Amino acid sequence: MPIFALALLLTIGPAQYGNINLLYAPGGFGSLDGTVPPATCEVVVDVFNTSGKQVATGTFNLTLGQTGTLTFGRGGGVFTQQAMLVNNCPADSMNCDPTLCNISESIETVNSLTLQTQVLQTGFVSRPFIDQLSN
Amino acid sequence: MLGLFQAIQLILAISGLTGLTLGQNANVFVDYPPGMGVQCQVAVDFFDANSKTIETNTFTLAPGQTKKVSLSKNQLGIFAPHPLFWFFAGVTACDGSAANCQSESGACESLTLTAYDTDAVGNVVLLLNSTSRTAAPASAD
Numbered sequence: 702m703p704i705f706a707l708a709l710l711l712t713i714g715p716a717q718y719g720n721i722n723l724l725y726a727p728g729g730f731g732s733l734d735g736t737v738p739p740a741t742c743e744v745v746v747d748v749f750n751t752s753g754k755q756v757a758t759g760t761f762n763l764t765l766g767q768t769g770t771l772t773f774g775r776g777g778g779v780f781t782q783q784a785m786l787v788n789n790c791p792a793d794s795m796n797c798d799p800t801l802c803n804i805s806e807s808i809e810t811v812n813s814l815t816l817q818t819q820v821l822q823t824g825f826v827s828r829p830f831i832d833q834l835s836n
Numbered sequence: 837m838l839g840l841f842q843a844i845q846l847i848l849a850i851s852g853l854t855g856l857t858l859g860q861n862a863n864v865f866v867d868y869p870p871g872m873g874v875q876c877q878v879a880v881d882f883f884d885a886n887s888k889t890i891e892t893n894t895f896t897l898a899p900g901q902t903k904k905v906s907l908s909k910n911q912l913g914i915f916a917p918h919p920l921f922w923f924f925a926g927v928t929a930c931d932g933s934a935a936n937c938q939s940e941s942g943a944c945e946s947l948t949l950t951a952y953d954t955d956a957v958g959n960v961v962l963l964l965n966s967t968s969r970t971a972a973p974a975s976a977d
Contacts, residue, residue, distance in 0.1 A: 720855070722852060722853035722854065722920060723853070724852060724853045724922055726850050726922075727850070727924070766883075766886075766887030767886075767887065768853050768885045768886070768887070768920065768922075770853075770885075770920070805850065805852050805853075806852065807851075807852025807853050807854055809854055809855060811855070811918065815857060815858075816855070816857040816858070816917050816918045817857045817860070817955075817961060817962075818854055818855055818856075818857075818918075818953065818962055819961075819962070820962075821852070821854055821962055821963070821964065823851070823852035823965075824852075
């Protein structure tokens with residue numbers, strides 16, 4: 702079951718494509734109460750068209766500093782993307798906290814010809830300190 | 837990478853992952869508004885998609901100064917068509933090289949950052965990151 706999700710509506714032109722980039726960024730090393738993030742942070746990314754049909758999907762298991770990219774939308778269209786952080790802590794773990802995963806997401810709209818990033822949207826699938834402060 | 841971030845006193849920005857193409861540069865500007873009483877030491881580091889350090893810069897800013905740090909597409913790979921990078925900027929502890937450097941001062945919270953891509957002739961083509969100061973300037977103590 703996902704514990705955090707980031708959803709965005711994306712429009713891709715006929716001569717563009719989209720890159721969904723994930724980064725397990727520094728900033729979630731642990732908490733004061735001794736809990737730690739899982740060995741890898743699992744993120745599932747899904748892209749849907751306007752009919753609700755899934756057109757791309759990817760599962761990424763990231764360690765600190767690792768990145769992942771899912772490319773979609775060649776040919777253009779309007780899409781919804783959702784990136785979800787999965788609770789993959791072992792059931793018997795007493796100190797594993799998936800909310801300590803610090804996963805940033807950036808979505809590039811790239812010109813297919815020049816490969817220039819033309820639009821950049823950034824956000825966090827999970828941002829430990831902010832999420833914890835809001836709880 | 838972990839060692840660097842543990843030495844940081846204040847995070848100014850951690851960018852998302854984005855790509856550069858032929859002729860492009862990524863540029864990070866760090867601005868320290870005038871009127872502050874102390875200098876601040878800042879680190880700006882660029883990483884590739886494997887979080888390998890590609891470019892690292894540490895510098896001291898006096899009040900009123902702005903520093904630009906750049907990364908070229910070729911630094912990420914001559915043949916890669918759309919190599920990805922991310923950057924980090926933060927205030928670090930003073931190393932003693934600059935007089936009146938007090939990175940622990942609240943004044944260093946007044947630093948702002950803007951980052952954007954430019955093309956081969958220097959035109960701005962994409963805003964990467966922008967932070968602005970929304971509070972009153974911090975005191976120097």
